Amino acid sequence: MFTFEYFLSQLVNGLKLGSVYAMVAIGYSMVYGILRLINFAHGDIMTVGVYTILVLTTAFGMPLWITVLISIIISVLVGLTAERVAYRPLRDAGEETTLISSLAVSILIQNLLVMIFSPQRVAFHLPEYLSKLYTFGTVRLSTINIITFISVFVILILLSYMIKYTRIGMAMRACSDNMNAAKLMGININTVVVVAFIIGSGLAALSGLMLAGEYKTIDPLMGFVPGLKAFSAAVLGGIGSLSGAVLGGFILGVAEMLFAGLMPTEITPYRDAFVFLLLILVLLIKPNGILGSSDGGRS
Amino acid sequence: MLKINNLCVKYDTIRAVHDVSIKINDGELVAMIGANGAGKSTILKTISRIIKAESGSIFFNGKDITKSTSHEIVAMGIIHVPEGRQIFTKMTIEENLKLGAFLENNKSKINENFEKAISLFPLLEERLKQIAGTLSGGEQQMLAIGRALMGSPKLLLLDEPSMGLSPLMTQQVFDALLQLKKEGITMLLVEQNAYDAMEISDRTYILETGKITMSGNSKELIEDPNIKAAYLGGE
Amino acid sequence: MKLRESNLFRFISFVLIPLTIIVYAGFDRGGYYTGLINLVGINIILVASLNLVNGFSGMFSMGHAAFMAIGAYASAMLTLSEVQKLTLMPGLPEWLMALVLPFPITLLIGGIFAAIVALFIGFPVLRFKGHYLSVATIGLIIIVRAVLDNEDQLTNGARGITGLSSHSSTWIIFAIAIIFMFILHRLLNSAYGRGLIAMRDDYTAAQTLGVNLTTKKLSAFCISAFMAGVGGGLWAHMINVISGKFFYIEYSFKIVETSIIGGMYSISGSVIGSILMTYIPELLAPLENGLKIFGTRLPELYGISNIILAVLLIIIIIFRRQGIMGYSEIITESIFSIDTYKSVFQKQEYYKLLKIVGYKIKRIGSIPGYISNRILNRDNKEGK
């Protein structure tokens, strides 16, 4: 039953899924790295981005790249409002408080989406050139998968360069290391946080496009579970470190797919449970994740 | 240079600073001494707007800065070396210093400040690539002051630089401060180490439970009998 | 003089009125209002036990519904008749199939079972810090749900268990709620409780004072799981149908939301939180299915109450982080202190209450006067 080719095709499925998790996980890590804030609403901002694309393509028939641009802008706006209204007043409150606030924002966005667009699951089609299929033996890849896979690494390199060599990148690292000291260096914390949310929410919109492109349907509640899994990937890889998020994303995607593919069929439905069991195990062995720096918290 | 009028600061219900007025002229080194919890650090934090004042006003070169934000204050040249040094432990010494000059744009000014800091604290130069967290307490204090210099300060606020340092290291730090005083940088030095502070400062304010109880030239105060009894160990 | 200080007022508002409501509801079984009141009772049990962990021990668990599910299924296994168990849970061992126990004992066993799972899960998970623990507890719910949905032989899988007889009358629910609140009240005022609070407020300081953290955290986690298990058993025998999907993330988040709005740092907070979170959706229901105002019928806005609750949660979190009740334990203190009951027989308590009420009425009476002279004053800018 387990021919090499079967194993290979499951592995490729894992990489496909992993690249989507990695995209979302980078968005999580951007915000968490600086603010120690878990943005539960990150998954739902992704859904907002996808719905914008859908509305613009179906209602106004705009070409895809314009809709993607607008969807990034709208997702960023949603992210910034959430930061301004729900997170900024709680900046020096404990981690749990901002966690709860992000939970409330997530519930708020989901219900607003359900009211504006009906709860119906709706078809979502990418233009032909994006969903063309290439087959290598049993392995099948569509252009959107390849684009996702490549863009994860492109974004990782771009962001890492930005963090390492630009002014805003240094300011971000300073905030992440010690927020009070950063203030005394004359760094405007709010601008740094806003930039982090712009990048995070923008990435969420992109990953939303790729997730919907892969599964061809969208619904208002689609963002929450992938968001949670992407967060586990970010924690697995070492939250706060971008390369950790990408690594965690791929490990989680491949592990989940191999589990679903190789294990006997009775326990395939334990797939989600397995993902979180894996997370708990890794956190036991290496509390800060695989690549995580010893996270002294805010000294 | 700096004028504070009837400053009051409250933490929830506790009144930490009560009706404090201070004046610092150009080029002066003013010390502020007092027991732990007298409100010394609170005053510094209010100046650099880490915390909000309840009432009162702060003027810098005649400009009201009570309501301005931290980064505006740093841009004006008021650099605060916080209590407990607060350096970036996960970044290299060079990066810490670079961050000190975050708001400085022109390259030559940064290099100039860099040279000044290195000349003041030579040991920093050999270990530029080292992670700051690995430095000893004294070395971290030097790095913190060096980092402050990178921001070409007009007014330097120093919050207990000698805390947790060996006598030898404290001496080195105070020598450095004297050196800076010669170069005409105005400083407000908050210290528990009363004797050293009064020795190198022009004027001194004495703070007790949030209120200024005495102030005057350091030279006179050092001889004053009850100051000696209260702060100088009654030699 | 505040109303709160008069023991008689406390007796009336925190003992007399609630008691009459509970007794009245006990008679009208299965009614809509009884249903809501029972729900409040069960929510109190769940939220109060969650507050023990989230409010008093510095941990933040979001997986409370998992223990509720374990308690519900465990107690259901022991109240169903043998015939029912043959169809619903064929995989049960022989002795368990035949075993049918009286309701309170099944609740107890349900609670113990949940506590055992908490012990088993808690040991590794409690070492995580901050929000890693919260995410791990969400993982716990997903794992428990996967087990409940897929072990068809034992739990009838996603089909769930039906035909549970409704043992949970209002009196049983509130009796258990009062007992649990009393236990928590005593616990938190004991040395054990002070150790918990010390651990919450300053983790390192508590360590230096010799507070044995791991056992304290674990014990708090297991006690709260035990109570959640009992709450689950009660809930199962009120709703009569249980299945894995009802104890999932949404329900667990609702318990967390209730605990925060009510006030997670006080047991009385769970009472207020439960009452509010049970009644607010009911009050908003007419708004949801199109309110008739002055003849015009508003459009149906389904989901509006979830939005309003989410906004309320954000407001509470920002402006009153300790929730409505904050740290005050006025409800538990008045219920469990002797002099509240003694006050009924003391004549001077009545005079005191009348004096305060008189004073209050005078103040309320003076408000119109107060407003009118404020308006007059504003014209001539007279300083206050």
Add this chain to the structure above:
Amino acid sequence: MKNRFGGKIVSFLLVLVLVVAMTGCGGSDEASDTINVGAIFNLTGGQASIDEPSYNGFKLAADEINANGGINGKMINVVSYDGKTEQTTVASNVKKMIDVDKCVVIAGLSDSNYALAAGAVAQEKMVPFITSGATLPTLPEQVGDYAFLAPFGDDVQAYAAAEYAIDELGVTKAYLLTDQSMEFTKTLAKFFEERFLEKGGEIVLKDNYMNKDPDFSAQIDRFIANQNGAEILFISGVPDDAGVVVKQFRDKGVTLPVISGDGFDTPLLIEVAGADADDTYVATHTSLDNTSEKVQNFVKAYEEAYGNAPENAFAALGYDAMLLIADSLSRTTDVTNPTEIRDAIGQTSGLEVVTGTITYEEGSRVPNKSVTINKVEGGKFVFQQEVNMSK
């Protein structure tokens, strides 16, 4: 956070809540010339995508009946509260409909777990409950004599699909993929397997997935790796996943015909899978392109009322549940007595509705309705055969 602010809120809220608990908001107290009918649906949360069209159909039918004179002159007043896909909310809403709004009959819900919870409450209060979309055949026995099924049971549609596959399509080897997270899908798969084996078929491979798992590539690759000569795929899924799973199978080069129950009767299947949806057979309640006048009027009326064609079969089922209630009410002398209404429902026979004809045999509260087999051809559900499954 001054304490005074907190104290004020506490006393205000306490008073408000106690007042509400004591009096309870008054229900709708219109004059007695209306009949209150309770409509319980999950309009938010996970079930909303199935229940919302059902509710739309239900309201549409009520409006039509009221438009032409109501029932013996009495108007139907639909009382509805959102179940929020939460069991406690469903149960307490049904209690509210009966106690507060004095509804004489309750209908709704398309998932058996929620229908069981609602049915239990209605049974206890001796008010008839008709589930518009839940197809668990044993629901009436499990709940009691006040519970009725408006749609046919899972067994009927599964048997129809199995028999159609073997008799009409002449296949003997089937692959079975089941959604383990739903009551409906598990029962459907069980009955399909039972009848398929009975008629000499063979299940060559079985696999599972969980609803909301958008990725089927693991299961598909496992199927491709060992097809063991499967000739047809029976996928027991819900409308949300229908299009996604078929498309993913076709993307991976699997061209075998697909067959399923009414979960696949949704335009979403065609919208998502497009041309790949062809060669998919669906055993369902009716076919929307059925030329019968009743079906076409329903589709037109639905489009007028809601701006789009019925989203899935559950829209028609909601509509029929109301027709069933209206017909029973017209045959009841005292419409304020729920037990009389229950008996009238029980005596329904030969009632023409959009999803076929409803007849309750003596003592059975599950209608034996005909099953329609549709096939997707050229992006449309094409009527194939109507099968009368006499049990």
